[in-house]
Amino acid sequence: MGLYNDHVMPRLVGVVCGHKFFDSWRRRVCEGLEGDIIELGFGSGTNVRFLPTAVRRVVAVEPSRTAREVAESKIIGNAFNVTFVDLDSTHSLSDDSLDGALCTFTLCSVDDPGVVLRQLLRVLKPGAPLHFLEHGLAPDQRIARWQRLLNGLERRLAGGCQLTREPLAMISESGFVIERNEQEYARGPKPWSYFTLGVARKPLHW
Numbered sequence: 001m002g003l004y005n006d007h008v009m010p011r012l013v014g015v016v017c018g019h020k021f022f023d024s025w026r027r028r029v030c031e032g033l034e035g036d037i038i039e040l041g042f043g044s045g046t047n048v049r050f051l052p053t054a055v056r057r058v059v060a061v062e063p064s065r066t067a068r069e070v071a072e073s074k075i076i077g078n079a080f081n082v083t084f085v086d087l088d089s090t091h092s093l094s095d096d097s098l099d100g101a102l103c104t105f106t107l108c109s110v111d112d113p114g115v116v117l118r119q120l121l122r123v124l125k126p127g128a129p130l131h132f133l134e135h136g137l138a139p140d141q142r143i144a145r146w147q148r149l150l151n152g153l154e155r156r157l158a159g160g161c162q163l164t165r166e167p168l169a170m171i172s173e174s175g176f177v178i179e180r181n182e183q184e185y186a187r188g189p190k191p192w193s194y195f196t197l198g199v200a201r202k203p204l205h206w
Contacts, residue, residue, distance in 0.1 A: 035099030041106030
């Protein structure tokens, strides 16, 4: 599984999640970002071409060396600077230092979303936004049953990705204030296609 997880899966995820089907979703979730931002789950840089020109710097949280290598060609020529860090390295970032955060299809696979989200809260400036796009547990019981049945296989084959997490609950329970959100089925198999897109903010007094 080492070869698969370290080399095959990052490239496979980059191809699947980089499909043009996702373009409109990524464009919408990136709208309004500016200044120095942190992206949780930078992957192979799929969001780079959708970032607004107002973005100056991206702190890219991505543990996969393979994904970083694939991302290099997408980073070249952009006006903003990209600095790669591991998840553990985010502890070295200063409190209240970043203007925004971006997270797309990542909360489904991190080991402890609460810990990760609270770390984002720490490094964001008061009132700074978290822009998020995630898939999660469907409201329809029939689809939700399929998601629970498939969840174990999904975790093994997709790097720990889970079909049964609830993004809005995770984000609000960590301390963010949900500002706006949209939830709907995208095209494709429904167990993987219930999307949540939105913006949350770090409270002014956190």
